[in-house]
Amino acid sequence: MNWRFVGRMAWRETRGSRKRLVLLTGAIAAGVAALVAVNSFAANLRDSVNRQAQALLGADLSISSRQPFTPRVQALIDSLVTPDTARGVPAGQRASVTNFAGMAYTPRTSGVRLVEVAAVEPGYPFYGTIETDPVGAWDQLDTGGGVIVDPSLLNALGARLGDTLALGQSRFTILATVTSQPGAVAAAAAFSPRIYIAERDLSATGLLQFGSRVEYEVFLKLAEPGNATQISKEYRPILRPERARIRSVEENRSDLTEALTQMSNYLGLVALIALLLGGMGVASAVHVFINQKLDTIAILRCLGSEARQLFVVYLLQALALGALGAVIGATLGAGLQRVLPLVLSDILPVDVQVHLDPQAVLLGIGLGIWVASVFALMPLLAIRRVSPLMTLRREVEPVRAARDLAWIASAGALVVSVGALAVLQAGRLLDGVGFTVGIGIVVFVLWLASVGLIRGVRKWFPTSWPYVWRQGLANLYRPGNQTVTVVLSLGFGAFLLSTLFLVQHNLLRDFRVGITGMRPNLAFLDVQPDQRSGVISALREEGLDSILTVPMVPMRITSVKGEPVVLGPPPEETDSLDADSAAVQPGWALRREYRSTYRDQLVGSEVLVSGSWWSGPRIDSTAPVNVSLEEEIARDIGVEIGDEIVWNVQGVQVTSRVANIREVDWARFEPNFFAVFQGGALEDAPQFLVTLVRVDDPQARGALQRHMAERYPNVTSIDLGSLQQLLESILARVSLAVRFMAGFSLATGAVVLVGAIATTRFQRVREAVLLKTLGATRRQVLRIFLAEYLSLGTLSAGMAVLLSTIAGWALARFVFETSYALPLGALGILLGLIVTLTVAIGLANSLDVLRRTPLEALRND
Amino acid sequence: MLRCEGLSQTYVSGGRPLTVLKDITFTLDDGGFLAIVGPSGSGKTTLLGLLAGLDRPATGHVWLDAADITAMDEDERARIRAAKIGFVFQSFQLIPTLTAIENVQVPLELRGEPSEQRAKELLERVGLGDRLDHYPAQLSGGEQQRVALARAFSIRPKILFADEPTGNLDAKTGGTIIELMLELNRTEGTTLVLVTHDHDIARLARQTLRLSDGRIVGEQAVAS
Structure with a gap:
């Protein structure tokens, strides 16, 4: 091959078509910009998570539970911080944090707000710092009587530093606001701002009542931090039956990285679509270009150049333009990646430090050039069909590539490339293949439609x-x-x-x-049974007559169809840490705590799928009570209509019979339940109530929330x-x-x-x-x-x-x-x-x- | 130099085979000058294309400089063209994106030979020494055809094929082109094959083929 000629011709042949070739460059540039921005941003995210990993957990290990730690868990925790004098290992440290929801109320401004309370013991966090304004307030928290709040809470309450904040039965002084805290998601604070009180002030609030959603967590700083992940793996099977879960820094980091990677993978697929569209742009630009160059190609063929040589001339051109587009795109993308953290910062748990990731840039440029050449190949194949005879007689039909071996190879390269890119960007084989097949179907249907149009x-x-x-x-x-x-x-x-x-x-x-x-648009949670009549009459006084009160009874499953539920570790221990996710843990449906209700009618968000609804409350108190299950949970538990489930309702065994299966529209803001019991069985069980009302005026809603917070400090309300x-x-x-x-x-x-x-x-x-x-x-x-x-x-x-x-x-x-x-x-x-x-x-x-x-x-x- | 035997060509047109050339046989010596004449549609251009190896015949053979080009594949014929053949077309067929000098350089560059000096000399010889960097669109028809001639002669071809080289030019300009071709034929010994309508030009040739309906209907040779 005469490369000098090829190079020269490739350059000269851009003359007179440069405007159109800009299209080709632009098509690739946009796609590469999107890819580089997303991938570099994803790399930044991973780096940030890795750098802040210890601070994100705040300790080497954390053990948490939705119920107070059992003696066995307590003993395990103690053993982890006990010094091992035989091996000369010093003692570790521990600090507990108790999380629960409450209503914060500032008497001076009458402001009221649902908050997430964290009652912390001194020492937490062991790694990283919670920065406050004024500086140093975190250490004063331990002296008691003070509260450190999320800045958004001050706005919501109209309060300022030094104000008194009422929480349950206690009064606190607002000491400071939190300016920076590892692992916090800004958007979550907008819903229920976080406040910190000292552990020693916790019991005085009187908020840890029956039915409160509390999370008990203990953070451990080990004398030998390197053992954390090993300990976590060993202890998990022991802790699971005790309903406690354990996390190490490394596990926390890999979970977080996985979640963030998945998010950036999906954004990356959207970016990939831009690049593939760009590829189509290249194909169509090359197609036009070649059809305009037929005369030139024929003349050059006449003058004795080989088809292969000319093919390389135009391929080189497409490559060079693709490369130019890719470089321009990468430059653009490097700038644009600064925008992504701004857009997403509120929903990210880490501060993203933006820096250009060279790997993402190189990958972007490489993919840009690759896509440009793969998409250019097929239209370029037509060059081989240009006959020198065209110099003598011009054909009317545009030249099309013959479907020979080269054509099949090019088409194959195109399909394989798209598939490989999709798998690479999706991060999962199945997603990538699905994406490719989806694109294939769309392209095929569009092709059918166009051919149909022509024929029609x-x-x-x-x-x-x-x-x-x-x-x-x-x-x-x-x-x-x-x-x-x-x-x-x-x-x-x-x-x-x-x-x-x-x-x-x-x-x-x-x-x-x-x-x-x-x-309803206002919900009052955690209403205790003895508060029921008081709450209802208080709402009546406000002129509300349509008041919906729903009882909730916490319970767990004892046995299904006579088989007792064993709380041992599942046979296949996974590394997953998310104890609340049914998708990763079979058996979760059996082990979880249910908050069930009892009533004798279906509600608007429910549709009966099978079985029949009961006609009224249970009369025969010795017969099993009828229960209605949500269809997915019924499938997870593995029961059908007529099967027996025994429930542990705060120590009392209640035998039930599955009467019917319901479909539930969870998207509606209504109290929905996995299990609904027939009336006449649970009325005397320990329970709490959710009360719902509708108040159209937002200000009236706020006033009602304040009013209720003053009278019933334990009742939380959600607007x-x-x-x-x-x-x-x-x-x-x-x-x-x-x-x-x-x-x-x-x-x-x-x-x-x-x-x-x-x-x-x-x-x-x-x-x-x-x-x-x-x-x-x-x-x-x-x-x-x-x-x-x-x-x-x-x-x-x-x-x-x-x-x-x-x-x-x-x-x-x-x-x-x-x-x-x-x-x-x-x-x-x-x-x-x-x-x-x-x-x-x-x-x-x-x-x-x-x-x-x-x-x-x-x-x- | 050029010999063909039993040359026929068929195209499919409207789904039916259409024979455009039938059983053409002739020989042309080194340094000869052949004119192919005949009415429109008589197959002149098709014959030229086959002789120059731009297409393959349905039947028959063409030997160019003793090599059977009908037995070669497309790329082999391309190499023969690059080495031995020059072309001049009725519509000039210059590459619009290249300047005059670059157009002349192309065949030399294809062979990987130094090209600039020779291209310049050739363009000066056809009287375009001051037009080297003009693009085809900036040149008149006569000037474009002179560039095409310079290009055709750049590789010192053994044979030059010309398809109605004066067809798009006025009589005076056409005359200059023919004179240039004849001069090159004399000085470089290049064999000429020329398709033309123009009887005056045909009379200059030492050998003439008259085509009608794809067949040779008259052949005459003038002793040199």
Whole structure:
């Protein structure tokens, strides 16, 4: 191969097409920018978690439980901090932290707020520091009587440092605010701000009552910190039956890293879509370019260059432009990655230190070049089919690559590359394969649609339509048409956009549906049975008559179908630390604590799936009580209708019979239950109540919360209105990040669209000029274009939106597990926008054709 | 130099085979000058394409400089073209993105030979010494054809194929082009094969093939 010639030709051949080749560069740049931004950000996140790992846990080990530690757990904890004099190992240290929810109230301002209380023993945290304003207040906490609060609480209460804060039966002085605390998620503080009191002040608050959700945690600083993970692994099977869980720094770090990696992987897939769209842009730009270069290629063939040589000339060109695009994209991405932490900082548990990750940059550039070349290969194969004979007689048909071995190899390389990239970016084989198959299906359906359009228009040609329409539609199937290319690239971009929109719409809709209408929007939790009548009459005094009171009875399962539930470690011990997640721990459904209710009617959020509802309270107190189970929990426990479950209700064994199975809409803000008992069995069991009311005016809601906090300090209240706002704002943050990444796809899509339309434009300049020569007015020519782009745009966008409704449904059903509804109006607007965009870009690209006089064109020919 | 035997060509048009050349046989000596004449559609251009190895015949053989180019594959024929053949076309066929001098350089560059000096000399010889860096669009038709001639002669081809080289030019400019070709034919000994409509030009040739309907209907040779 004569490389000197190849290099020179590759450079010279960009002349006169540079504007169009910028499209190619731009298509790759946007995708690479998105990838580099996401991947570098992900690397930053991992680094930050690794650096802050010890401080994130605050100790070497933590042991926690939802109930007070059993003597066995206490003994284990003691043994971990006991000095081993035989081996000369000194004593370790321990500090306990008790977490629970409470209502904070400042008498001076009458402000009231649900807070997350942490009662801490001196010494915590052993690693990292909780920084306060004023500085040094953390150490004063131990003296008692003081409280350190999240800054957001001061705003919420209208309070300031030095104010008195009431919590349960106690009064505290607000000492300081927390300015920095490892592991805290800012968004969580917006829902229930965290406050710190001293452990010694805990019992005086009187808040640890029956039914309170309390988490007891003890933090350990070991004399030999290196043993932490080993100890954690050894102790876990012993602690599990005691309902306690254990975490080491390393396990905490790897869990966190895994969760964050998954988040960045999904963002990365969105970025990958931008890059793949860019690849399609490259393919269509190269396709146009080669078709314009047919003459040149034929001349060069005539002058004796080999097909292989010319193939390399244009491949080199695509590579160089891809590389240029990748470098530009990486530079852009390096800047953009600074934006991601800003968008996501409130939902991240670590402070992300932004620095450029060289690996992400190199990977981005590499992927950019790779995608550019793999997508350029197939259109470039057409070069091999250009005959030198074309110098003598110009063929009308554009050259297409033969489906030979090289074609199959290129197609294979393309598919394998897309799959490999998806697996790499998704981080999981199955996700990557699913992603690739999904893309494959969409591309295939779009291809079918475009081929169908070409055949359909040809077969059922509307011969009675006006001339310009007939001419425009005929353009869809005439020789050298670009219907397939345009429909594929335009349709794919539109599909992505529409799917993202649908998913976001449905996620948000779930929250909205839950809160509108006449449903309760204020919940009072932890109402004790002896407070019931007082609470109800207090609410009546406020003029509220529709008061819903739901009893809750904590219980655990003793036996199922006569088989006792054994609390030993499960046969296959996993490394997972999340004791609350059913997905990772089979048997969780058997071991967990249930908060069940009893009533004799179904409620609005429930649908009976099988069995029948009981007609009234149980009469025969010796018969098993009827119970209704939620369908998934019934499956997890492994019971069917008629099976027997024995429950341990605070020490009393209650035998039940599964009467029916319910489906529950958990998305609604209502007290929903896994198990609902028939009346007449649990009325005397230890229980607490949840009381729900609806107060439309937000200020009245606040006043009611204050009023109740003063009278019933142990009762916590949740304003569902503000909870909904919070959820929406968190979702908005996440979707902003997704949209931010999808924006790159949109930008690339626009570039691809311009390229695709340019494809058709160059082939019809001659035709339009000829029409004008024959006497067509500019208006007529314009309308011919309009007819063509309108039909192309409508088909592409229509198919895209249709496919996206299916994809959106699948995502809602299987990934997000939410209900699904189609916002027809909004989809219609989206459809209209895409069609308008297509027509606008199409016509804008054709203006040049209109401006040219016939003579000018003839001269150039 | 050039010999063909039983050359036929068939194209498929509208689903039906269409025979455009039938049983062409002739020989052309080294340094000869052959004119192929005939009405439109008589198969002149198809014959030229086959002789130059731009296409493969349905049947028959072409020997160029004793090598059977019909037995070669596309890339082998390309190497033959790069080594021995020059082309001039009716529509000039310059590469629009290259300057005049770069267009002339291409065949030399393909062979990996130094090209700039020779290209310059050739362009000066065809009277375009002051137009080296002009792009084809900036040149008149006659000038473009002179660049094409310079390009054709850059590799000192053994044989030059010309497809109606004066077809797009006025009589005076066309005359200059033909004179240049003849001069190169004389000084470099290049064999010329020329397709033309123009009887005046055909009369200059030492050998003439008259085609009609894809067959040779007249052949004449002028003793040199």
